[in-house]
Amino acid sequence: MKEAFAALVRRSGLDAALRFLVARRRVTIVVYHDPDPDVLRRHLAWYARRYSFTTLDAVADAMDSGRWDTLPRYPLVVTLDDGHLGNAKLEPLFHEYGVRPTMYLCSRIVGTARPYWWQTAAADRIGPEALKIVPDAERRRRLAEAGDDPDRDARGPRQALSWDEARAMAGVYDYGGHTRHHPILLQCDDRTAAEEIGLCKTEIEDALHRPCAHFAYTNGDFGEREVALIRASGYRTARSIEPGWNGPNADPFRLKAFPVSDDVPVDWLAVQITGIPSWARKLKTLLRGRGAGTAPAYPEPASALGGRG
Template identity: 35%
Template sequence: MKKIVFALLRYSGLPVLFREVFQRNKVSILVFHDIDFPTAEKSFAYLSKHYNFISLEDLIAAIQNQDGSKLPKKAMVVTFDDGHVGNHELLPVFKKYKVPVTIFLCSGIIDTSKHYWFLEELNKETLRYLKQIPNEERVSFLRKKGFDSGKDYPDRQSLSATQIEEMATFVSMQSHTVSHPILSNCEDEESKWEITESKSALEKKLKKPINAIAYPNGSFTKREVHFTKKAGYKCGLTVKPGFNSIRSNPFELKRLDPNDSRNINELIVKSSGIQSIFSFF
């Protein structure tokens, strides 16, 4: 049913309207996670024809200087959350379409064989439940199910140091906390540590400044914004749908989520921001 809806929306002309009117003088930020090579090829082939890619750093500089004169029309920033191992194979696509990607890394998971807790075999209801309860309860629940956040598993889910180094000349690596908790469900000190420690650890590992953080699951409160500012970040990214401008709060930047869809119609519709006014997405 959704495939039909996305096809109808695509050919209704609404994505073109949104792109040429609402997105024309704004900056759209997309968030992906772990798309495969064919999906990336198809997605960026389309996006490169209809948007102008800029780096996250370009957007932050424009906001800090309150000067959007250097930002192109229909500007788009591309981000990936978590640091999945599969991101590495997309590097040729990024280069081909000249996409200045930002990947947000979990400092305690990358370059290890530790697993992401949200990739455990959990049904949607359980996953939704775990995202709503206090972090201590989430950890305890998963431990009883056999998941150990400190365990090295036989297979690797995250990028290795070598892969990160290979990508670093073309991809900006930034912070996604240490272990990907839902920050708003954490105690004060835990939230502060996740935000601060990931910046420190990544700067030590990558030997580059870490200026941006993407709040895991997009969940944050004023407390997380305070910790982020205090830690020395220049911006924080959410998953609130919508567009950005030089007047945007740099610590509450909005992103559009294509949901890693292989369906090109869904990508086209969601990258236009239509979902910000419809509830069935």
């Protein structure tokens, strides 16, 4: 079914038409988590034939100056969320393709043996989605009670990069903030939300001795409070996972992006970054009368994020 849909979109030329009409002068941002190097190599080769890689700093500069013409045609920014240990293996690939991605780090998980809470046995048992809809203190309590306290070392192998590893790769990656502990910000009280956003920036800057200018919302969830905190903390941009492209009038604190499944075949990748699967899902939700916008629409909720943030 998915293959047939992918073939239909590609044979119709819709993906190429959207690229020509929409993506030529607007920034496409793609979101990865922990892709396998072989899969990512195929993706980068595919992008390289159709887009020009650029950086989030270049996009922020163009937004600040109003000089959108400083960006290349078909600009594309690669981003990676969380700071997964596996990202260290991608460094040579990004080097080879001349890509400078932004990796968004959780400042109290990177450099520790703590787990990504949704990748624990406790979260598996309870269900990551159930943990995303309760107040933050309750999420922590339930995980701790189930045997995977998010503030303690993981029971299995280390999941995140160390600070030394991150520093060693600063020639390839720009580093941004992705909170301290990866809570759902909308479930945090005011003080916790302020710390998760503001201290994340200073902790990353202290550890890496370089500016942390960009932020990515955990699970893509945010409201006016989060935007205000990000602005006040001095970040230049914040990236959501609302599907879409970013033009000269885009809000730098609500950048749109296409989440890409870490293991997606290139045929389906081409479809994912048309936004069609996300918009089709939104429309379906709307027609069912549940109202759009109540939950972020992912291209493939089951596998695109796989319970990841």
